[in-house]
Amino acid sequence: MPSANSPNRFVNRLLAALPETDRLAILTRCESVELQVGEVIGEPGERIRDVYFPAGSLVSLITPPDDHPGLEVWLVGNEGMVGTPLVLGVEVTRLRALVQGAGPAWRMTAEGLGDALRQSAALHRTLDRYLSVLMSQGAQMVACARFHVVEARLARWLLMSQDRAHSDHFHVTHETLAAMLGVRRVGVTKAATALQQGELIRYRRGDVTILDRTGLRAAACDCYGTAEAIYEQLLG
Amino acid sequence: MPSANSPNRFVNRLLAALPETDRLAILTRCESVELQVGEVIGEPGERIRDVYFPAGSLVSLITPPDDHPGLEVWLVGNEGMVGTPLVLGVEVTRLRALVQGAGPAWRMTAEGLGDALRQSAALHRTLDRYLSVLMSQGAQMVACARFHVVEARLARWLLMSQDRAHSDHFHVTHETLAAMLGVRRVGVTKAATALQQGELIRYRRGDVTILDRTGLRAAACDCYGTAEAIYEQLLG
DNA sequence: CGGTGTCTGTTCGCTACCGAACACAGGCAT
DNA sequence: ATGCCTGTGTTCGGTAGCGAACAGACACCG
Numbered sequence: 430m431p432s433a434n435s436p437n438r439f440v441n442r443l444l445a446a447l448p449e450t451d452r453l454a455i456l457t458r459c460e461s462v463e464l465q466v467g468e469v470i471g472e473p474g475e476r477i478r479d480v481y482f483p484a485g486s487l488v489s490l491i492t493p494p495d496d497h498p499g500l501e502v503w504l505v506g507n508e509g510m511v512g513t514p515l516v517l518g519v520e521v522t523r524l525r526a527l528v529q530g531a532g533p534a535w536r537m538t539a540e541g542l543g544d545a546l547r548q549s550a551a552l553h554r555t556l557d558r559y560l561s562v563l564m565s566q567g568a569q570m571v572a573c574a575r576f577h578v579v580e581a582r583l584a585r586w587l588l589m590s591q592d593r594a595h596s597d598h599f600h601v602t603h604e605t606l607a608a609m610l611g612v613r614r615v616g617v618t619k620a621a622t623a624l625q626q627g628e629l630i631r632y633r634r635g636d637v638t639i640l641d642r643t644g645l646r647a648a649a650c651d652c653y654g655t656a657e658a659i660y661e662q663l664l665g
Numbered sequence: 666m667p668s669a670n671s672p673n674r675f676v677n678r679l680l681a682a683l684p685e686t687d688r689l690a691i692l693t694r695c696e697s698v699e700l701q702v703g704e705v706i707g708e709p710g711e712r713i714r715d716v717y718f719p720a721g722s723l724v725s726l727i728t729p730p731d732d733h734p735g736l737e738v739w740l741v742g743n744e745g746m747v748g749t750p751l752v753l754g755v756e757v758t759r760l761r762a763l764v765q766g767a768g769p770a771w772r773m774t775a776e777g778l779g780d781a782l783r784q785s786a787a788l789h790r791t792l793d794r795y796l797s798v799l800m801s802q803g804a805q806m807v808a809c810a811r812f813h814v815v816e817a818r819l820a821r822w823l824l825m826s827q828d829r830a831h832s833d834h835f836h837v838t839h840e841t842l843a844a845m846l847g848v849r850r851v852g853v854t855k856a857a858t859a860l861q862q863g864e865l866i867r868y869r870r871g872d873v874t875i876l877d878r879t880g881l882r883a884a885a886c887d888c889y890g891t892a893e894a895i896y897e898q899l900l901g
Numbered sequence: 902c903g904g905t906g907t908c909t910g911t912t913c914g915c916t917a918c919c920g921a922a923c924a925c926a927g928g929c930a931t
Numbered sequence: 932a933t934g935c936c937t938g939t940g941t942t943c944g945g946t947a948g949c950g951a952a953c954a955g956a957c958a959c960c961g
Contacts, residue, residue, distance in 0.1 A: 492804050496886055497812040503805045513800070517793040519899060523801045526691065557753040564749070565759045567803040568728050568738045574811040576733040576845050578947070602908065611811050614947065618909060634908055634957065651731055663755060809913070815915070838938065852918065854939060870938055 437595070439533055442508045442599050443484040443555055446664065451549040453637030458545055459535040460538060464488070464528045466600065470511060471526030480542050480557065485532030489609060492526040500611035504529070504586070506593020508660060513563065515542055515558045530594045530607075545558055558663045567657045569652050574611065576652040580620040582610050584649035587630065587639060589656070597639040624648065674831070675769055677718040677742045677878045681793055682900065687785040694781055695771040698716055700724070701762045702708070702836065706747060707762030716748030716778050721768030723830050726864040727761040736847035737800060740765070742829020744896060748871075750801065751778055752792045754890045766830045770820065784837060803887050813886040815848050820885035822846065823866065824890070833875040853880060860884065 439461070444452055464470070464486040471477065473493040481488065488511050490503040502524065505511055511526050520539065537545065546553045547599055573582060586609060603617040610617065624630045629644045630637060639645060647652065675697070680688055700706070700722040704842060705862065707713065714853040717724065724747050726739040736758065741747055747762050761873065774783065782789045804882040809818060822845060827833055860866045865880045876883060882889065 430848070490804075492808045495808070495891070497808055499809050500811060504805050515798050517797045519794060519797040521843060521898075524804060525894065551716060554754060558755060560800075561753045561755040562751050562864050564796075564800060564803065566802065568726075571738050571803070571807050572728045572731070572733055572736050572847070574807050579852060579910080604908080611808070614909090614950065615911085615950095618911090619948095632909095656733070659759065660759075849919065850939090851920095851941085854941090858940080868939095895958075 437507075438485040440485050440507060441510075442664070443510055444482055445558060446555055447549065447551050451551045454535075455545050455549060455552060456535070457555075458541040461538050461548040462476060462536045464531060464534050466528055466530040466531050469525060471522050471524065472530065473523050473525055474521065476520050477512050477515055477539055478521055479536050479538055480510060480515055481526075482510050482535040482537075483507050483532070483593075484534055484552045485530075485595065486528060486534045487530030487532065487590060487599075488528050489527045489566050491527060491609070493523070493525060499608050500574065501586075501609040504589050505591060505633075506665075507595070508593065509559060509563075510544070510556065512539075513556075513560055514548070515539055516553075516560060518605075529605075530590070530599055533592070537650055546661060555664070562660050562663050564654055566656050568658070569655055573650060573652040577652070579610060580623055581611050581648065581651055583617065583620045584624060584629070584645050585653040586651055587608065587624075587637065588642070588653050591639050591642070592657075597642075599637055601637060602635040613659075641652065674721040676743060676802050677771060678900070679746055679795060680718055680762070680771065682791055683785065683787050686785045690775075691781050691785060691788060692771070694699055694777040695773050698772045700767060700770050702764055702767050704764040705761065705762065706764065707758050708755050709759050709761055710757065712756050713748050713751055713758055715772050716746060717742050717762075718746050718773075719768070719829075720770055721766075721831065722764060722770045722827060723766030723768065723835075725763045725765050727763060727845070729759070729761060734847055735844050736810065737820075737822075737845040738803060740829060742768040742826075742898075743831070744768075744829065745795060745799075746773075746792070747845055750780070751775055752782070752789075752796060758818045761819055761894075763790055764778075765841075765871055766826070766835055768830070791900070798896050798899050802892045805891055805895070809886060809888040810847065815846060817884060817886040818846050818867070818888075819853060819856045820860060820881050821889040823860075823873065824881055824885055824889050827875050828880070828893075833878075835873055836871050836872040837873060846868070861892055 464656040471479060483505060484507050487640060488505045489501045492500050492502055514522050590599060604614050606617045629641045629648060630639055701798045706800050708716060719741055720743050725737045728738055750758050755809045773874050839857060843850040865877045865884060867877055
């Protein structure tokens, strides 16, 4: 597991997969930014000004609370991108993009992305495939949110977060997790307590450490493995 | 509300939105087929051979049952298309496509779609927008499956089905509805009984008739209106 | 050093839904 | 008619999660 200052702290897998020339051309259009926890880089109904390719950072895409609390649909780290509607020529989003983990990301303007897509067929192909992955994973999330118990969903979230943040330690409160999973904070506390008693994780005032990744996989729902498999199949 | 043999029984809205010349060129690549209830026109993991543009027919896209019953993610009628991954250059699907309502559809081979996309920028643009709609509606479905009670979700399903089938009468059993909504049959029976007692619908051995559309809208969750609004905003 | 806000733990009664099982009615075939 | 299959209605005990409310524990700050 790479440490916080490992070399691939600045790598985004979508961009890394591109041919050298395309990648360099695209990176010159990008700006390197440091995302901060709690920062909102996209709001439902708003025009998308920039797209982000997270490197060490972690971003939640959340359905806006109509009558319900709110619910994370996708978790985006260095394997993905924020601002996908632009790839399809659509300038608005219906999801809130909330930074969950601080870290670097590559930022590009909407126009920059348009130019890049026109110039690099490889980029276009890669992002199209990524969209396809998101649709499959989204379908999976529907079932996950409907059928799986809080404890399993929490374990899944922690695993995905660890993968994307490239660290076995991160900061997130029960309250925040509850908002992601669409349950009460009490429900998270209960599930987290169980995971801690099973020596799978340790946490203390928002600082979560993953102790036993294998055990956590066993506690998580299959959605974790399935989601990873979908990605690897199309972009691995 | 158009009757079962109304003129737009053979119309697909995605195709209808195209400029005359593009539409005619595309329709020559299409074959008109009659889909039968229960027919499966796509299986998880399989290569997509054909895409379908339903006209009077109705198709459910369902997440495969891993440990759970199974759950409808999208309902596609004459406003949409089946086989969307191909638009993104991906040849496999992870969803089961099950025909819920018999009726006509336009069928095109995978190669035909590829050619059509290359020749008609308008088609490409339209389908890209449609994909964007699906992603937004999918995010909505995650929340709907998680938060809303069976009765509201059933009402929503009936409304969507009515819109897409262009008929206030169709055939679907409680058992089937249970599989769509991811609940037990008993749960559907209970909810359907309530709707029937409220004089919103009538049903008898699988034949459902919608009596009071306005009342049904009130009984349904907001996801109905939201999903329609998303579509209209981008493709209306 | 005490005060204040954040984070976590626990309790209460309540509801929607679950799994399983059984009863019954309409329609079709023999 | 008899029997069978499909579709619907009902019941039972059990559980995961809900809303609300409160209590303790830690951390920072003046």
